[in-house]
Amino acid sequence: MLMVRAIIRPEKKEEVLSELSRAGFHAATVLDVVGRGKQKGIKISGVVYDEIPKALIMMAIRDEDKEDIVRIILKYARTGDQGAYGDGKIFIAPVDEAYTISSGIPSL
Amino acid sequence: MKEVIAVVRMNKTSATKKALVEAGVAGFTAFKVEGRGKIVTNPTLIAERKKELLMMAGDDQTGESEKLITDFLVGTSLFPRRMFIILAHDEDVKKIVDAIIAANKTCNNVGDGKIFVLPVIDAVRVRTGESGETAV
Numbered sequence: 001m002l003m004v005r006a007i008i009r010p011e012k013k014e015e016v017l018s019e020l021s022r023a024g025f026h027a028a029t030v031l032d033v034v035g036r037g038k039q040k041g042i043k044i045s046g047v048v049y050d051e052i053p054k055a056l057i058m059m060a061i062r063d064e065d066k067e068d069i070v071r072i073i074l075k076y077a078r079t080g081d082q083g084a085y086g087d088g089k090i091f092i093a094p095v096d097e098a099y100t101i102s103s104g105i106p107s108l
Numbered sequence: 109m110k111e112v113i114a115v116v117r118m119n120k121t122s123a124t125k126k127a128l129v130e131a132g133v134a135g136f137t138a139f140k141v142e143g144r145g146k147i148v149t150n151p152t153l154i155a156e157r158k159k160e161l162l163m164m165a166g167d168d169q170t171g172e173s174e175k176l177i178t179d180f181l182v183g184t185s186l187f188p189r190r191m192f193i194i195l196a197h198d199e200d201v202k203k204i205v206d207a208i209i210a211a212n213k214t215c216n217n218v219g220d221g222k223i224f225v226l227p228v229i230d231a232v233r234v235r236t237g238e239s240g241e242t243a244v
Contacts, residue, residue, distance in 0.1 A: 001224075003113075027143075027146050028144060029191065030141065030143060030186060031142070094226065095225065097223075097225040098223065098225070099205055101212045101220035101223065102216065102217055102219065102220035102221075103217075104209050
């Protein structure tokens with residue numbers, strides 16, 4: 001099992017979530033976050049903004065679904081043909097165990 | 109060291125906090141999140157929950173709450189949940205997971221949340237600068 005954490009533009013959140021759902025990956029947790037990236041924020045007329053709002057999507061997935069999910073996020077979170085600075089990042093971490101509370105069963 | 113991530117119902121926050129203290133772990137980070145789970149395909153389960161939720165909604169002539177409840181049950185909308193992040197020693201993980209499950213189980217059969225256990229490579233306590241197992 002893996003934990004996918006994708007930081008994307010907030011305006012792309014709905015589209016990415018609905019495309020993931022369409023591909024069969026429905027379960028997700030979403031939170032609003034602020035942050036900055038490699039470009040050290042945005043500089044607009046001398047003022048540096050380094051707390052840029054983003055959406056963080058967290059998903060616990062099976063190992064074999066990783067490529068599909070990453071591909072979908074990359075495709076729909078990108079802006080423009082080549083992508084642009086500020087489109088976000090995807091991090092993937094291992095998950096040892098997962099439990100469903102309503103049944104108590106140790107599975108996704 | 110492990111990181112326990114639990115997504116639970118909003119109204120179970122205090123029950124979860126209490127259960128964690130009883131399990132011997134007082135430290136945690138909690139925040140509000142939105143989420144959705146697996147699509148429920150069992151029609152009788154959906155019908156049952158819909159009836160219950162409509163009763164809770166009270167009288168609504170506009171039909172707006174019925175639409176909201178339907179959206180919610182078929183999984184098209186995100187709903188609010190509380191996320192807990194707990195750092196724990198390997199041997200305490202089972203105790204914590206059991207405590208969270210016991211505190212959050214309801215008779216609704218769906219929507220009680222998930223618990224994930226992730227490995228942590230290192231932790232540092234800011235106050236003393238110590239790292240590893242002693243920092244947890």
